[in-house]
Amino acid sequence: MLTGIYAASSNDINNDVPESYHLLRFYSDGIVLSTVVTSPDNAALDWLQSLMPSIGQWFTADNVAVSQGTYKIRDNTISFTTVNELGQIKVVIDHDGHIVKDTIVLKSYSYFNNTTRDNQVFQFIMH
Numbered sequence: 001m002l003t004g005i006y007a008a009s010s011n012d013i014n015n016d017v018p019e020s021y022h023l024l025r026f027y028s029d030g031i032v033l034s035t036v037v038t039s040p041d042n043a044a045l046d047w048l049q050s051l052m053p054s055i056g057q058w059f060t061a062d063n064v065a066v067s068q069g070t071y072k073i074r075d076n077t078i079s080f081t082t083v084n085e086l087g088q089i090k091v092v093i094d095h096d097g098h099i100v101k102d103t104i105v106l107k108s109y110s111y112f113n114n115t116t117r118d119n120q121v122f123q124f125i126m127h
C-alpha cells in the first residue's frame with residue numbers, strides 16, 4: 001500500500017494569482033485525502049515547506065473540509081475517486097494514473113465542473 005503526502009503544483013497562468021498546491025494523503029488502509037492549498041504570496045515553495053510541521057495536524061480524515069476516497073493499486077497503476085460534500089455542494093473527482101518511485105502522475109476528471117486535468121505530477125513530500 002501507499003502512505004504519505006504528495007504535492008503537485010497548480011500554477012495558474014495568471015502570474016497575479018498566488019501559486020497553489022494540490023495535496024494528496026495516502027493511508028495504508030486504502031484511504032486517500034485530497035485538498036488544495038494556496039500560497040499567500042509568490043514564495044509558494046517556501047510557504048509549502050513552512051506548512052510541513054502542521055500538515056499532519058489538519059490534513060486528516062477528521063477534517064470535513066478535505067475530500068476523501070479509497071484508492072486501489074494494481075502493479076504500478078493507481079485509481080481513486082474523491083468526494084467532498086459541504087452544504088448542498090458535492091464535488092466528485094475521478095483520478096487515474098501510475099506510480100514511479102516517489103512520483104504519482106494522474107489524470108483527473110471533475111464531475112463538478114466537467115473538466116479534465118492531464119499529467120498532474122505529484123511528488124512525495126512527507127510521511
